[in-house]
Amino acid sequence: MDVSQYLDIFLEESMEHLQTLNSGVLNMENNPERLDIIDEIFRAAHTLKGMSATMGYNAIAKLTHSMENLLDKIRSGKILPNPEITNSLFKCVDVLEEMVNSIREGGAPDADIEGLMKTLVALENGENPTEGQAETLKSEEIIKNEVHINEYDINIFKEAEQRDLNIWKISIHISPECLMKGVRAFMVFRNLEEIGEIVKAVPEVQDIEDEKFDDHFILFLVSKYNEKEIYEALNISEVAAEEIERVSSESVKVDIECTNEEIGLPKNIQKAEIEEDNTKNKENNKKLSNKKSKIHQTVRVDIGRLDSLMNLVGELVINKTRLEQISISSDMDGLNETIEHLDRVTTDIQSVVQNIRMVSVEQVFNRFPRMVRDLSKELGKDIDLILEGKETELDRTVIDEIGDPLVHLIRNAIDHGLESPEDRKISGKNTTGILKLIAKHDGNQVTICVEDDGRGLNVDVIKEKALKKKLVTLAEIEEMDEQEIVNMIFLSGFSTAKEVTDISGRGVGLDVVKNKIASLNGQVSVVTKQGQGSQFIIKLPLTLAIIQALLVKVQEETFAIPLANIDETTNLERGKIKNIQNQQVMILRDKVLPLIFIRDILDVPGTKETGEIYVVVVEKGERKFGLVVEELIGQQEIVISSFGKLLSGLSGIAGATILGDGSISLILDIGALL
Amino acid sequence: MALKIGNEEYAVDILAIKEIVRWTEITRVPKAPPFVIGVINLRGNVIPVIDSHLRLNVSQNEITAFTRTVIFQLEDIVVGFNVDQVIEVISINDEQIEKSQLIAESDNKFIKGIGKIDDRLLMILDLHKIIDFNL
Numbered sequence: 001m002d003v004s005q006y007l008d009i010f011l012e013e014s015m016e017h018l019q020t021l022n023s024g025v026l027n028m029e030n031n032p033e034r035l036d037i038i039d040e041i042f043r044a045a046h047t048l049k050g051m052s053a054t055m056g057y058n059a060i061a062k063l064t065h066s067m068e069n070l071l072d073k074i075r076s077g078k079i080l081p082n083p084e085i086t087n088s089l090f091k092c093v094d095v096l097e098e099m100v101n102s103i104r105e106g107g108a109p110d111a112d113i114e115g116l117m118k119t120l121v122a123l124e125n126g127e128n129p130t131e132g133q134a135e136t137l138k139s140e141e142i143i144k145n146e147v148h149i150n151e152y153d154i155n156i157f158k159e160a161e162q163r164d165l166n167i168w169k170i171s172i173h174i175s176p177e178c179l180m181k182g183v184r185a186f187m188v189f190r191n192l193e194e195i196g197e198i199v200k201a202v203p204e205v206q207d208i209e210d211e212k213f214d215d216h217f218i219l220f221l222v223s224k225y226n227e228k229e230i231y232e233a234l235n236i237s238e239v240a241a242e243e244i245e246r247v248s249s250e251s252v253k254v255d256i257e258c259t260n261e262e263i264g265l266p267k268n269i270q271k272a273e274i275e276e277d278n279t280k281n282k283e284n285n286k287k288l289s290n291k292k293s294k295i296h297q298t299v300r301v302d303i304g305r306l307d308s309l310m311n312l313v314g315e316l317v318i319n320k321t322r323l324e325q326i327s328i329s330s331d332m333d334g335l336n337e338t339i340e341h342l343d344r345v346t347t348d349i350q351s352v353v354q355n356i357r358m359v360s361v362e363q364v365f366n367r368f369p370r371m372v373r374d375l376s377k378e379l380g381k382d383i384d385l386i387l388e389g390k391e392t393e394l395d396r397t398v399i400d401e402i403g404d405p406l407v408h409l410i411r412n413a414i415d416h417g418l419e420s421p422e423d424r425k426i427s428g429k430n431t432t433g434i435l436k437l438i439a440k441h442d443g444n445q446v447t448i449c450v451e452d453d454g455r456g457l458n459v460d461v462i463k464e465k466a467l468k469k470k471l472v473t474l475a476e477i478e479e480m481d482e483q484e485i486v487n488m489i490f491l492s493g494f495s496t497a498k499e500v501t502d503i504s505g506r507g508v509g510l511d512v513v514k515n516k517i518a519s520l521n522g523q524v525s526v527v528t529k530q531g532q533g534s535q536f537i538i539k540l541p542l543t544l545a546i547i548q549a550l551l552v553k554v555q556e557e558t559f560a561i562p563l564a565n566i567d568e569t570t571n572l573e574r575g576k577i578k579n580i581q582n583q584q585v586m587i588l589r590d591k592v593l594p595l596i597f598i599r600d601i602l603d604v605p606g607t608k609e610t611g612e613i614y615v616v617v618v619e620k621g622e623r624k625f626g627l628v629v630e631e632l633i634g635q636q637e638i639v640i641s642s643f644g645k646l647l648s649g650l651s652g653i654a655g656a657t658i659l660g661d662g663s664i665s666l667i668l669d670i671g672a673l674l
Numbered sequence: 675m676a677l678k679i680g681n682e683e684y685a686v687d688i689l690a691i692k693e694i695v696r697w698t699e700i701t702r703v704p705k706a707p708p709f710v711i712g713v714i715n716l717r718g719n720v721i722p723v724i725d726s727h728l729r730l731n732v733s734q735n736e737i738t739a740f741t742r743t744v745i746f747q748l749e750d751i752v753v754g755f756n757v758d759q760v761i762e763v764i765s766i767n768d769e770q771i772e773k774s775q776l777i778a779e780s781d782n783k784f785i786k787g788i789g790k791i792d793d794r795l796l797m798i799l800d801l802h803k804i805i806d807f808n809l
Contacts (some may be wrong), residue, residue, distance in 0.1 A: 036766055045727055392716065557701075557702065602704035602705070603704050603705070604704070605702075641719065641720040650703065650704075650706060651702065651705065652704070652705060653704065653705070655720075656701070656720040657720075658715050658720065661701065662700065663715070664701035664713055664714070664715050664720060665701075666701070666704075667727050
């Protein structure tokens with residue numbers, strides 16, 4: 001079977017499952033008594049096993065299989081999780097990750113798993129290495145044939161009896177020399193279906209077809225035929241009906257507790273659900289159908305398609321705006337109503353499409369607990385990782401790229417920032433260091449902070465290092481203020497670590513971080529206090545191409561100001577403009593508001609003078625400014641068209657948009673204007 | 675493609691030409707280099723426009739019925755170029771191209787060479803240099 005076409009899906013899904021394994025084992029370490037976590041880990045390992053076996057990656061399948069055995073013992077309470085177990089599981093996950101990565105790079109996933117597997121088996125057996133491995137491996141393949149009748153089955157039996165049908169319990173035995181057990185089983189099914197209905201099978205039908213049974217399985221058949229006829233139906237070579245037993249709904253015992261040793265997870269869980277709420281199943285006379293698990297229905301979509309979708313939605317919005325304008329000037333009744341409706345629908349489509357590409361940062365944050373745990377153990381530091389704002393959403397492409405810079409910053413914080421417990425004690429700090437990762441929305445930006453309460457950056461050391469590496473001259477350093485000096489750590493070739501450790505210190509790091517973030521149109525900065533800690537702040541734009549803006553007119557030109565930056569608008573008589581130290585200002589509710597004339601900073605030609613002007617109050621950081629314009633046109637949704645490379649360097653202009661009448665309006669970049 | 679700018683004829687690589695449009699309303703872009711006269715709306719896309727006269731130091735002409743904006747596409751950069759007239763499609767062979775020293779230093783950075791066809795002289799423009807804003 002050619003499985004190469006499934007390679008992409010395999011890689012993607014494996015990564016997801018490995019992530020689940022990672023976070024699951026971490027959770028288990030902290031909450032060893034919670035069985036649901038162990039179930040989750042088990043599921044992930046099991047699915048991974050299935051996928052890799054299908055793809056022919058037997059090493060992965062074997063390793064996950066051993067993990068399953070160990071996990072199974074844990075979840076049935078036979079073993080309690082302990083540090084050795086957690087560590088081995090972590091090692092397994094690491095090895096699995098390596099193997100998947102080597103598959104991704106086109107190599108073969110061969111890792112030395114023998115040692116690891118021996119450890120797993122030893123742990124599973126309570127560290128008694130004398131018990132055979134083979135036995136445990138094999139016994140899981142074959143499903144134990146314990147028959148559990150639940151209320152659902154009883155209901156079916158009762159119904160059958162009401163209809164005057166017989167219920168037969170048939171034990172089918174397939175001769176051990178038979179090679180194609182699955183085929184024989186299939187023939188059994190087929191023949192029996194001709195004379196009745198199979199209402200239950202132990203093990204499940206799917207397992208029987210997959211040959212996951214020893215040499216016999218049990219079927220419950222509802223049929224009007226008698227024993228003899230059934231024997232005849234089962235006259236298939238190499239199949240012997242061991243016994244046919246008539247049962248009635250009373251004679252079978254109700255066994256609700258699900259302690260099946262079966263492996264087959266989504267079905268397994270569902271079976272538990274079905275057994276527990278069988279009252280809802282009364283109508284359900286369907287047999288052992290493979291109901292799909294209802295946890296998450298997701299579809300994988302190629303990002304290119306999402307991009308096309310977004311572009312089309314963008315054009316739709318432009319045209320809708322044009323229609324709106326046309327309908328305002330025309331007077332057709334029906335048209336207005338329809339346009340309103342169109343407006344609502346387009347707005348909805350727009351928000352749905354925008355949301356599609358937004359993914360929560362949780363995905364990225366999830367990698368970190370494990371990393372911090374490992375690093376802190378390695379360096380002998382005690383670290384508390386606090387994650388805030390996991391649900392903050394970012395565009396998919398940004399999420400993919402932001403992971404590496406964050407990893408770097410975290411490593412830096414742990415390696416250089418946070419001190420060892422002894423040092424911390426001496427400085428009077430809590431021996432446990434705090435590392436905070438905070439994500440939040442801020443207007444039309446997302447801010448991610450990596451904060452630590454470690455030793456902070458030493459300005460003098462930075463100065464020294466910069467001079468030594470000839471990154472600046474002495475003269476330049478004299479001119480810099482403290483913040484500028486601190487910012488030098490982002491220069492290429494800079495590192496204040498005394499030695500290059502495996503983790504960091506090679507001086508290649510922060511400038512790479514800076515570049516990566518710049519390529520996402522974001523910025524990174526650092527705030528530090530010696531002895532108290534440092535805070536690395538990353539700001540990223542939301543890259544939404546459609547925004548709300550206020551259209552204003554200055555002389556003959558129209559400009560758009562993003563609504564997110566605007567605080568309020570107000571009007572002003574020219575006479576009320578005051579002058580303070582050569583800066584023109586106005587008084588707004590008893591506060592002084594500096595004024596900036598768009599006409600001047602953007603060199604707008606024209607000589608119109610109006611007595612009354614409008615002031616758009618915008619905020620930049622903590623400061624407010626008033627932008628002076630001549631006319632306020634109105635609030636509108638606009639699609640941002642980027643200028644392309646040629647004009648993207650212009651300060652003050654963030655892009656352009658095409659208005660409803662086809663004309664172009666420039667979008668002001670508030671941050672850069674001031 | 676042969677173009678008329680000012681009183682002279684110029685030639686550009688035809689493969690770089692995406693389309694040719696008539697003169698449309700140009701929106702001024704503040705703080706842009708002086709030879710970028712603004713941007714236009716090309717079917718929903720915002721394209722910057724370079725004025726050929728300003729770029730090549732040729733005297734300006736009035737806008738006539740023949741004035742066109744030639745849209746070039748070089749790799750992923752799309753830019754418009756205002757010319758006085760688009761004349762025709764011609765082929766110029768390598769032998770017909772001369773790297774002449776006749777042109778003044780300051781102007782020849784945009785000119786790759788001079789093509790001679792019959793008794794016409796066409797200056798071949800180096801588009802990459804024209805759209806390089808550092809020059």
